[in-house]
Amino acid sequence: MADSERIKQILFFLSPALALVVVFYIIPLILAVYLGFTPLRDWNLKAYMGKFTTQSYEYLFYLVTHDPDVSKVVKTTIVFTSATLIVNVLGGLLLALAAFFMEESVSLTYRSLWLLPRLTPVAVYSLLWYYFFLGSGEGTLNSLLLRLGLIDHPIAWGTDPSLQPAGTWLILIVVNGFVGVSFGMIIFYSALKSIPREQIIAARIDGANTFQLIRRILLPQIRWHLVYVTIWQLLSLLTTFAHIFLLTEWGVVDRWWGTTWALYVFNEAFSAGEQGVAAAAATILVAIGAVLGLLSLRLLGFKKMMQEPRGEI
């Protein structure tokens, strides 16, 4: 087939997706980097878009080095991202394995239940957890523990200074974990399901126990999925803030220990009206995300795992 014909065909298939990517990712990204160098505030695009300045970066640098609370944001971002990543990947894996070894009807119920948080509107989801972790005796967790006699006075999980930052981080990890594990669970479960049954049966006949079965047979088969989920979740966690936002605003967690860099960007852009600073902060985040993403792609051997396309003639 002629080369130009091939290219036309490829473009036919790729152009809608590429057009969306160009208009809604690439141009905005360039523009966002540019906006980080403007004094844009109060959304006043007309007045500030033509002015060049590095003040937003200087401002951010000054804040990070001088304001102890802003350095809390940096610490929270690192801890939150890595801890939640581990919870999401391992939790997803354990859930998928549990679901795999269970009878289908029970497994289906659990898998459905764990998918629910992902499908819940953020404001509603936050409201539910807000009351769950409320620091007074009215909070669901406190009232439960009080009733069971495990504690004798309500604990302010996210706001008691002696429990911070651990308490706040724990809440953030739990709230995001319940949303995040479902992603890994779905992918790992379907991957486990597609492992040829003969291999499992053979291992069982050879006398392998469940633990050995998991380590020797199952895990190696879904290695690729583990890599994919890890990278994907890492990047997600670095940039999401939706589930944290309202918990912090409503004060069930400490304000500074409960703010990640992405949330900081959002607050600067939408509450403080400092879109220039927000764009600069976001640019830094994009750079970190891209570097981390590329590094993990390389380190985890992504390239080797990409098979050549089939069906090419």
Added chain:
Amino acid sequence: MSLASILGRVRRGRKEAVAETIVYHDVETISRRRMTLLLATILGLISLPLVMIYLLLVLSSFADHMLSGPDIFTAKYSLENWRLLFEGRLEPAAAPLYTFWDLVKIIINTLVVAAGVAAVVVVASTLAGYAFSRMRFKWRRGLMEFLILLHAFPGVALLIAVYAIYVWSLQLVPKNVLTSYQFLFTILARASLEIPMSIWLMKGFFDKIPWEVEWSALVDGASRIKTWWKILLPQVKPGIAALSIFAFLAGWEDLIYVHVFLYVAGGIKTLATFIEETIGNIETAYLPIAAAAGTLYLLPTLLFFIFTQRLLLETMSGGVKG
């Protein structure tokens, strides 16, 4: 070989695949029943908070105050919150802020956005997924990696810039099609966020289809586009279904994009902005009605989910094969 016979083979092949899953049996050293019991108990304990919070939400929507614990036994239950919600009263004693028909309109707007997002995502990713699965081209691997990296661009950062583009583009739009344009832009912008993930998923679905059928069609001189349309698409129907459901739900629950592009820049309301309004600020919010609104918002999701869960869970497979 004619196209019809190829399609026949495809159908037969699918039936065989179904049969295979049915005869799937496992041989294990310990009883599956006992294993299920053990695992279900452990999982049940971990899932307890999850069950609790959803139970509290639904119960609160019928209660006289927002429930958070043992007070479920002492609260008074009635349909009052739901009545007030449909009358547009967000507090027991207040002026109605909207009518029942406004609420219907809000739900229709939400449906339009969600369906639009689903349509755009499905079209773009079934096309691109096919190319990544079946075609050899220079930047294939690089592009696939790049798609994952797109995920590193935070939505908020893009939003400022996307809004700037939107503001600029509005000047070119004639007034009489402005509303349609606002919907279109919101749908495209929101759908784009789903694109990287969806392309990966679709590619996985295409990868799982045996290529011999398609190959013989191509040898017969059918064009790529025709083979894609006639032979491959029917085979990835479960994938398309799963994808549209996920994309639909993403559009259904989106808050930030609909807020900025539809609500702020056009006064068009959706359920997400509606929920914001019912909660208002938490200082004075009348939460049982907010709980009712939240349940209402969750309801289609739940129904949708209950009816399609098998499809959803079974077909989300192999989405990330190389």
Added chain:
Amino acid sequence: MASRTAWIVATIVIILIIAGAAWYYAAKGGKGTQTTTATSSPAPSTTAPQTTSTPTTSAAPAKPELTGNIEKDIVSIAKYLAAQGIHQVEFRVASAGDPNSVMRVYAISEAAYRLNKIVESKGIDFKIVIKTEFRRGGGDKLAQDFETGFQANKNPDIMANSYKWIARFAEEGYILDITPYVEKYSEFIKDFYPSLLNAVKWKGKYYGLPQDTEARPLYWRTDVAQCIKEKTGEDILANLYDKVKSGEVTWHEVYKYAKLAVENKCSQWGVLHRKGSAHPDLIQFIFAFGGQLEDPATGKLVVDVPAVYKWLYVEWKMARDGLIPKDMMSWDWAKQIHPAVVCGKTLIWIGGTWHWTEWQTKPYCNGRPLTAEEVKRYFYYTLFPAGDHGDKPVTLSQPFVWMIASNAGKDNKDYAKYKDVYHMIAFLLIVKASDPDLVAIHSIISAHLPVTKKAAELINDKAWVQKLANLEIELSPEVKNAIADIVKKTVNDINVEFLANASKLLEYTKLTPMHPLYPKLADIFRDAVDKVLRGEMTPDKAVEYIISKVKADPELSKATEIKGEIPTNWQYP
């Protein structure tokens, strides 16, 4: 291969075109020039209305000027626009608040109805149409949306929102400088309370008209006070209003009373206050201790160290002695704060006038709202007491104001040509919306305080209030219908009496600075209060914390003065 190159070139060209257009747009905005096309609405002007006159034919009426007589003005505007073939104009009004504050938008609907009536009586074919948008909740989100929407020309034309936004919006050119109009309406403007007129001025110019205001009294539970009297013989409520007013009862005495309440188990807590922010309720402490927040000479924000220290010390001391809960700043409104206040678990509540009707409409205690009689029976109120002896009592208001967008009327025909006329109509609408009866209705049904003297008189007019209660007053059917239910629930003698008395608090009212960086400073105060309440910091450490936070923010530190020292020989209580 050629085709491939062509595709790449085409893609690059498209990207370049988009980028170039964006750049052009940016550069154009930077220079502030405007172009208009037939289809798109023009870029909004960021300057004051221009007074360029358009050529008119001899038969058509001349371009109108405002005279200060609203009937004459609307008629001349209507005549002029009708002669130009414009028979209908549309304005969008938006506001936010609790559902009882719907008059924040309906007052404009009613104003249009009244202006239309005048025009109709002269037989002119001209009509003003109003679209309303009222949101439940605070005004901040609405204000943020206003500036976001402004970029796309999709903002409301008229907005009622907190005065604090004026500085920011005026600086960006988002709202109209109405000084020239106000000068023509000098008689009308005299009816507003002078202190409130300061809230609509920025750099000496008028950017709005007051819409409503409120005061923040200190509520005292009468049942708790009665219990103290029975157990100790000390009658704290005796003549308390005047004692607070004269400065005889200060926060030193408040401490004593709160302690009596808690020690004698009359109530669980001595003082409760809002959670989550220091602005505006707790900021009253700074004024009560004779401090300031803004230097009138330099226009800079001020951290008044002695006043701030004393404020934090009061909170710290009370929390240590169990009079204020240590975790006050993270209490839940629905489950803790409101029920504790309404069920009488505290002697004192630092609240606002609006709570008076809120307690009557929401089931905060025992699953039902209080009746008006119960609210009156259980709650006594005073000014916010002076800090030390010798200081003055205060209260703090955060008026809502009518603002007109600088692109008001943008949805109407030939906006570029008639924009100053449209702006005049918008101004006449907010003037008419300030009619005494409309202000009075809003005040009564939402428990906000009236902004004009005539409205205050009307509230004291028993016959008129009775007519309002029966809905026998002149209102358009739309508005009457919308507020009918609220009127039934809220218009009664007790509430009207409360409003009349609470209006007297306004004499002592303070405003927080309109400075664009004030919210940042208030946020820092919030964190400091939380830290002293919890005992994480002592008051002097908290003051250091505030200063270090101010200095860590390069913008804020430039705009803020730190004044005074921590007092050394000050005793509390």
